[in-house]
Amino acid sequence: MSEAPPSRRVRVAVEAPQHSGLTGPLDYLGPQDLTPGTLVHVTLGRRDVMGLVWDDLAEGQDLPEDERLPESELRPVGEALDALPPLSDRWRRLVEFAASYYQRSIGELALAVLPPQLRDLDAKQLQARLKKLDKADAAAATQAAAAPITPADRPALTAQQQAALDAVLELAGREAPQPALLWGLTGSGKTEIYLRAAEAALERGQQVLVLVPEINLTPQLEARFAERFAGHAIVSLHSGLTPAQRLRHWLAAHLGRAQLVLGTRLAVFASMPRLGLIVVDEEHDPSYKQQDGARYSARDLAVYRGHLEKVPVLLGSATPSLESWQHALGGRYRRIDLTERIGGGALPRVRLFDMNRLERKKGVTTTLSVPLLDALRKRLDRGEQSLVFLNRRGYAPVLHCDQCNWKSDCPHCSAHQVFHKEDRTLRCHHCGVSARVPRACPSCGNPDIAPLGRGTERLEEQLALALPGARVARIDADTTKLKGSLESQLAAVHEGDVDILVGTQMVAKGHDFRRITLVAAVNPDGALFSSDFRAPERLFSLLMQAGGRAGRDAAQAAASEMWVQTWYPEHALYQSLQKHDYEAFASSQLHERMSANLPPFAHLALVRAEGRSVEAARDFLTAAQEAAQALPLSLGLLLYPPVPMAVARVADSERFQMLIEAGSRAQLQRFLRAWLPELHALKRRQKGLTRWAVDVDPLAI
């Protein structure tokens, strides 16, 4: 028997959430040779939890010597899962940065971004898992020898693409590459640039990380990469995988066996020992921001990770986020442009249809205007497809009684219940409650209750009625609930089994329709007057993307059209859209943002509070504000008063929020670090407060 190695103080990041007040790693006693990055079981209170051996934090970040527990009071670490190679130093720096920036504990974040199944394993089970993986890999390796990529397999690059690729490769050759913003129209061949850049990294023996905004978009991109890189190991990482798949794919990345990792925002934390390139496709997409728990932006973390690992980051978009655009204008990002569509195709002609020109007759539906129906009919006659875009699910957003003014309000939320005709339900899109549609007005008994407004279900019905013989189909969250149904419905469109496709933003993103020559946005005005300062940016990008669905087949591009029905055709947003002029739009938005002192010229944090009563939620934030004003660090910050959220009550919970504005990130960070402990204390005193959270760099205000 060998002697037990001498014990020492070991820092372990444990899975304890922020609310516990335990922010940094905890101290345990462990063997001398325990490497940082190793998973260990430790006792926390009375339970056994997973922890990750951490290093001593940087000067100033750590507790002072005299506040640490004496070694005599420390508990020993439990079993180490040392069959797994430790998480790298760079990986830990990324997690440390993310935890600090988004104001969460290191342990919470570190363990939340590991595959969930890893937490439930003991050393023996892990070893078995790794052995099984070895076997499978060996079998796969003998089966398919990596086929070299030959130039013949790839489409020739246009001159512009070649220049873009050269710029990317030049960056990759630098010691500390600058992030690149690949600004390319839909159909300009961005994906080909990703593929070529990835190819170069693979040839150097490096791994490539590709992020996409939605799970929906992973299969088609995965197919493209799989086709190009046959024989290479490609794995996907997203929340749609089974726990076992997720662990297997994560391990493949961590062990360096997966050469390409493709995934949604959580994949930004994938452990990759030989990372050589990060691609963030559709970098402007709001889905990159996590909306609960640690509210990180995977795009921003990707940029930070690139900086840490000294690898190039390629941010791609036709309508970059104004943050990224501003970075490019300021020279922090290298801008690379793709301004031509492949094959010389033109962008669809944008027609702004002025709704004011229609005669307004009472009770007559104007959404399907006569000219729009004519345009749709023209496509039908030519055997072409059309996409009608409406960002609202259901049949009608509300039911209404003419006699007593009753409305289908949700009993638990400050929102209407949406009428879904298909299953005759009234559903609240905020809390999810569902009720049968009443036969008569529940308030006065009037049998004549009517739907008000329209959603995709009703649009589908009205189109079928107005255009007899047309094959109308609808794709939205309701028609794609079942697994695989989105794929089969998209396939039906590709097969030509559909003439007119009705859909929400789900169909506006990414899907490559070949035969669509008309895209119509029938009611996009809502976002023009939203209280959220980012609403115009989102609308512009959504409409550009929707428009990009038309004319992808170069032969039909000339005849393709985007139809926008609006009451405000003179609005600057639509004017820029009509000219496909993202630059003009961005410039006017940035101008507005600068004069209003909004991002990217200011930095925001949002504190949200939920309580059983309006008072509980509001009083908490008011007290929080008072505590903030007492801090010297709040000097120069703008603390807005607490206000109810746009939907103030959800599932019987009252919601308030409060905005903090700072001139610099560092200032905001310093303030939050000092302030949050006070909020934890306040929460304990505030009765009826159920939850609160800080959102750094919030996307939706």
Add this chain to the structure above:
DNA sequence: AGCACGCCGACT
């Protein structure tokens, strides 16, 4: 967050 302890109401 878990998971204790702790101090008051309706049950065998």
Add this chain to the structure above:
DNA sequence: GTCGGCGTGCTC
């Protein structure tokens, strides 16, 4: 007398 309600407080 005890089972259990959820308020309060702690976890290296």
